[in-house]
Amino acid sequence: MxxxxxxxxxxxxxxxxxxxxxxxxxxxxxxxxxxQEKETRLTIIASESMxxxxxxSGINHDLQEKVGFLLDISASLNxxxxxxxxxxxxxxxxxxxxxxxxxxxxxxxxxxxxxxxxLSMQRDFLAKQVDEKTQDLIRAEKxxxxxxxAARLAHDLRNPLSIVKNTMDIMRAKPTMRIDEKLQHxxxxxxxxxxxxxxxxxxxxxxxxxxxxxxxxxxxxxxxxAIGNILIPPGxxxxxxxxxxxxxxxxxxxEAVFSNMLSNAIQSxxxxxEIKIRVxxxxxxxxxxxxxxxxxxxTAIQSKIFDPLFTTRQTGTGLGLxxxxxxxxxxxxxxxxxxxxxxxxxxxxxxxxPKYEVRNLYTQ
Numbered sequence: 001m002x003x004x005x006x007x008x009x010x011x012x013x014x015x016x017x018x019x020x021x022x023x024x025x026x027x028x029x030x031x032x033x034x035x036q037e038k039e040t041r042l043t044i045i046a047s048e049s050m051x052x053x054x055x056x057s058g059i060n061h062d063l064q065e066k067v068g069f070l071l072d073i074s075a076s077l078n079x080x081x082x083x084x085x086x087x088x089x090x091x092x093x094x095x096x097x098x099x100x101x102x103x104x105x106x107x108x109x110x111x112x113x114x115x116x117x118x119l120s121m122q123r124d125f126l127a128k129q130v131d132e133k134t135q136d137l138i139r140a141e142k143x144x145x146x147x148x149x150a151a152r153l154a155h156d157l158r159n160p161l162s163i164v165k166n167t168m169d170i171m172r173a174k175p176t177m178r179i180d181e182k183l184q185h186x187x188x189x190x191x192x193x194x195x196x197x198x199x200x201x202x203x204x205x206x207x208x209x210x211x212x213x214x215x216x217x218x219x220x221x222x223x224x225x226a227i228g229n230i231l232i233p234p235g236x237x238x239x240x241x242x243x244x245x246x247x248x249x250x251x252x253x254x255e256a257v258f259s260n261m262l263s264n265a266i267q268s269x270x271x272x273x274e275i276k277i278r279v280x281x282x283x284x285x286x287x288x289x290x291x292x293x294x295x296x297x298x299t300a301i302q303s304k305i306f307d308p309l310f311t312t313r314q315t316g317t318g319l320g321l322x323x324x325x326x327x328x329x330x331x332x333x334x335x336x337x338x339x340x341x342x343x344x345x346x347x348x349x350x351x352x353x354p355k356y357e358v359r360n361l362y363t364q
Contacts, residue, residue, distance in 0.1 A: 163188055212250040212330060214352070219279060219286065220244040222251050226258035235272035238262070241279040245286045248351045249331055257324045261290040261344055264321070268294030268342065285333075288346045296340035305337065 167188050171177060220241070227238060265275045273293035280287040297305065305321055328335040333348035 164193075213252065214248050214250060216246055216248055217251040218244055219247055219288070222249075222255050223258055223277060225251075225255045226262060229255070229259045230263055230266070233266065233271035236266055236269065237274045239274065239276045241277055243279055243281065245279060245281050245350070247286055247348060249348065250327075253327045254331070254348075257327050257346070258288075258290075260321070260324050261346075264344075265290060265292035265294065265342070268292055268297075270294075282347075284351075285347055285349045288348070290344045290346075292342050294342055296342050297337065299339075 171182070174181075223240060227240075232238065262275060269275075269292055275293075276289075276291045278287075278289040278291070280289075325335045328346055328348065331348050332352040333346060336345050337343065338345075
């Protein structure tokens, strides 16, 4: 076998090396491009990672702040919890104290209820006794007033009866008496009978109960009727109002009231002076004033003049002003007095609901 020549082997080796080198360069170029692509991808991944890291860092910062806030809240809650624990302990102590107080109060309350029951029984017993005593006093007062009224009436009737008896004795003793003398004695009879009738009428008006007979009436017409019912002495002047008012009233009873006011005024002036009557329209009510020029009413007795049986005169039942007050109040009005000068003031509603309100001692 023949051996190859060295000169012939060199080109083949160079070719192999060239092929290997080209191949290596290709592989290196591919590797370079691959590395560049990986570098690019890594750069993108790194950039995205940095963004994520920044975002996560912000989230972490927010979480740290929230954790700090929650820690502060937790510390505050722990503090509040400690305070509540102490408060609960204090409340437990107070509860024990209040429970003891409640038991004590219940015991005291039971004692109070027992005492209250005992006092209620005593009160009922005393109320019954007071009621019985009150009824006894009312009956005794009624009998006292009846006795006083009977004594007053007997005293007041005795004088005119004595006049009647004496006059009858005189007329029997002188059967041939002249006409003028008989007329004088008949006048005494008439005055005595009128006086007794007046006394009896006062008592009946005070005792009896009667309803109002209401009708629309002129106030001036009632005043004129009252003035016409009394004897006016020459020395007495009566000044009447000019304005008239229509009121719903019992004209008969009010006329009796006005007559009594005028008669009292004439007697207080000793039949010499002036009586002023004033009427004032007050929209829903009317005011009537009787003013006289008499000596006046002492302050000490002004509060008593409307009391039944109270009088400062030697004669009379003392029922006149009491009856007047009852009639005015029955009309829903008021009767007052002030002095000096003496002014009796009557205030009446123009329209009232008909009802009987006044009850005196004898109708109870």
